[in-house]
Amino acid sequence: MQIRSHLRSLERSRTARTDPDRPRRFTMRGREWDLLPDVFAPPYSASTDAAMELLGFMAGTQAPRQGSFLEIGCGTGIIAVSAALAGCERVLATDINPRAVDNAALNALRHGVADRVRALHSDLFDAIGADQRFDTVYWHSNFVLAPADHRYESVHDRAYVDPGYAAHRRYLREAPRWTTPGGSVLLHFSDRGDLDRLHELADASGRRLEVLRRTRMREGTELVEHMLIKVSPVRADADPDGARPGPGAARPVRGSG
Numbered sequence: 180m181q182i183r184s185h186l187r188s189l190e191r192s193r194t195a196r197t198d199p200d201r202p203r204r205f206t207m208r209g210r211e212w213d214l215l216p217d218v219f220a221p222p223y224s225a226s227t228d229a230a231m232e233l234l235g236f237m238a239g240t241q242a243p244r245q246g247s248f249l250e251i252g253c254g255t256g257i258i259a260v261s262a263a264l265a266g267c268e269r270v271l272a273t274d275i276n277p278r279a280v281d282n283a284a285l286n287a288l289r290h291g292v293a294d295r296v297r298a299l300h301s302d303l304f305d306a307i308g309a310d311q312r313f314d315t316v317y318w319h320s321n322f323v324l325a326p327a328d329h330r331y332e333s334v335h336d337r338a339y340v341d342p343g344y345a346a347h348r349r350y351l352r353e354a355p356r357w358t359t360p361g362g363s364v365l366l367h368f369s370d371r372g373d374l375d376r377l378h379e380l381a382d383a384s385g386r387r388l389e390v391l392r393r394t395r396m397r398e399g400t401e402l403v404e405h406m407l408i409k410v411s412p413v414r415a416d417a418d419p420d421g422a423r424p425g426p427g428a429a430r431p432v433r434g435s436g
Contacts, residue, residue: 182371182401185325185340189332192339195223208237212255213289215282219254219338225396227257229405230319230367233392236261246314249273249357251303251350254338256283256296258319263292271313273301276334303349304357312359318350322372344376351384355412364410365391369403387411 181187195201196217204213205222208231214220221227231237236258244265250272253259259272260283270292272283280298287296299306320341327343341347354364366388368377381388389409395402 188323233407249313251318256286263295319367366408
């Protein structure tokens with residue numbers, strides 16, 4: 180399907196990165212945000228606006244939150260900052276793009292939540308302390324499937340496509356390991372992605388997928404469906420990814436870190 184074409188998504192990435200009129204600041208959901216070069220730019224895609232709606236992070240009407248929140252792939256930091264503004268006491272925003280880490284920190288400072296939002300350079304969970312746990316783990320994924328042998332031309336392209344769904348496979352397997360008891364793993368996906376392939380990866384990883392909410396956003400001439408998916412181990416007592424800390428490691432503590 181054309182909507183799932185990784186080549187189209189890469190072209191959208193190049194347009195958003197190189198547009199001479201690319202803004203340095205933009206407004207979304209009633210708030211102003213800083214935008215640095217080479218960072219995923221919400222003004223060029225409806226997906227961040229969809230994420231705000233799916234998560235209930237709308238200025239003036241947002242659902243109250245509490246506890247700790249981990250965002251994978253934070254980009255400009257809109258979701259991480261909005262989680263703090265909604266009441267989360269501890270937020271960790273990570274991204275594989277160093278400029279995105281700077282951008283998230285900048286927006287946390289802009290909105291007065293730098294004491295609650297920490298930005299960290301990390302490829303998925305690689306740089307997160309082994310003893311940290313979060314009430315909510317969230318990833319607005321790069322849901323367009325690219326061929327497994329695709330090589331990125333820029334770090335900006337990583338926000339648009341996932342070769343062979345390698346990052347999705349890792350997230351499904353590893354994310355539950357970072358939750359507090361009773362915590363949730365959430366994944367933002369869309370019909371630009373291959374949902375059948377995602378379910379195959381979930382089955383292979385011993386994970387159950389449950390769509391919590393859906394919304395449709397117009398992107399150019401297309402109407403794209405976005406969905407918020409809850410990821411859970413098939414068995415409640417399953418050892419997520421077999422990756423619990425071994426003897427002598429710090430024990431998980433709710434809200435630690």
